[in-house]
Amino acid sequence: FKQNKVYAQIFQAIRIEVNQELEVIKELLVQAHRILKPGGRLVAISYHSLEDRLVKRFLKNGMFEGEPARDIYGNYAKTFDLLQTKAVVPDGEEIKENSRARSAKLRTGIKL
Known part of the structure; x- marks a missing residue:
């Protein structure tokens, strides 16, 4: 069982790199921000921590890495107002019905 998990992680890493999945997510988020009007909602579902980190940082401060800009009062410039501070995750019942939802x-x- 443990060996299968290792193989799955290796395959996932190769797939992410070959398909440039993280770059595609970055591009999608930037384009979505560009076309959304003020008040428009951006909803993203991520399935592993690398994707989630990109989405979380972009929604929080409009950047993927580095230190965000501050206004004259020292507050971080925000591009999105978060509807919830924590990510919404599936409950036990949903995971039981669909094991792929666990992440x-x-x-x-x-x-x-």
Whole structure:
């Protein structure tokens, strides 16, 4: 069983790299921000921590890495208002019905 998990992780890493999945997510988030009108909602479901980190940072401060800009009062400039501070995750019943849902995280933001 443990060996299968290792193989699955190796395959996932290769798939992410070959398909450039993280770059595609970054591009999607930037384009979504560009086309959303103020008050528009961005909803993203991520299935592993690398994706979730990108979505979380982008919704929080409009960047993927580095230190976000601050206004003259020292507050971080926000691009989205988060609808919830924590990601929405599936409950035990949903995971029992659909085991693939176990790693899913839903994050939502409203464009400012």
